[in-house]
Amino acid sequence: xxxxxxxxxxxxxxxxxxxxxxxxxxxxxxxxxxxxxxxxxxxxxxxxxxxxxxxxxxxxxxxxxxxxxxxxxxxxxxxxxxxxxxxxxxxxxxxxxxxxxxxxxxxxxxxxxxxxxxxxxxxxxxxxxxxxxxxxxxx
Numbered sequence: 794x795x796x797x798x799x800x801x802x803x804x805x806x807x808x809x810x811x812x813x814x815x816x817x818x819x820x821x822x823x824x825x826x827x828x829x830x831x832x833x834x835x836x837x838x839x840x841x842x843x844x845x846x847x848x849x850x851x852x853x854x855x856x857x858x859x860x861x862x863x864x865x866x867x868x869x870x871x872x873x874x875x876x877x878x879x880x881x882x883x884x885x886x887x888x889x890x891x892x893x894x895x896x897x898x899x900x901x902x903x904x905x906x907x908x909x910x911x912x913x914x915x916x917x918x919x920x921x922x923x924x925x926x927x928x929x930x931x932x
Contacts, residue, residue, distance in 0.1 A: 807922055808832045808849065812842040812856035812868060813884075822855065825911055826918065839863025843871050851879060853921060855914070858885035858892070866899055873900040880921050882914070 809831050813819040816837070823833045834849060836842035838860040845851075854872060858865035865883050872879050881903070883896045888906030896904050903917055 806830065806832045807852045808834065809918065810834045810836060810842060810845055810849075810851040810854045812836045812839065812854060812860070812865070814838055814857060814860040818857075821911075822914075825915065829915060829919070831918070839865065839868035839871065842868055843875075846872070846876050846879075852925075853880045853882070853918065855882045855884065855918075858883055858896075859887065866896065869896065869899045869901050880925075882917060884909075884914075 809826055811819050811822045811826070811833060813822065813835075814837055819835050819837070823835055826833045834845055834851065836845050839856070840863045842854065842856065843863070846854075854868075856865040856868050863871075865885070869881055869883065872881060881901050882905060883901040883903070884905045884907060885892060885896075886907040888904070893904050903921075905914060905917070
C-alpha cells in the first residue's frame, strides 16, 4: 500500500464514507484506507449514512448491500436523489448479474462481489481519485 494522500479539488484530503453493518469489517476498511491517506468516516447502515452525508461532504461512499434499516440499494437511491454525484462503490456477498444490473441502474458507479482482495478495493478507490482530477481528453 502506498502512503500517498489524495486531495480534493479544493486541496483538502479526500473523504470516504464506509457504510457497513459489520463493525469489524468497517474498522478494517477504515484502518486500511486511512493508512492510504484518506479521511474515512463510518456509518453502520444506510440511515446512519444519510445522516452523515447531511453533516459532512464526502467524495466517495463504499457501501455494503445487505444492512438493517436501509440497505445499500436504498442508500444509492437516496444519494442520487439528495446528494448528486458522489461516487458509490457497492459491495455485496450476494453478487449476481441481476444484482449488478440493478445496482448500476440505480446509480452505483462500481460494484465488488465478496470475497475480494482489499487491494482491489484500494486500487479502485485510488483510480477514482486519480481519474477525477484529470482534465477530459479531447476527441
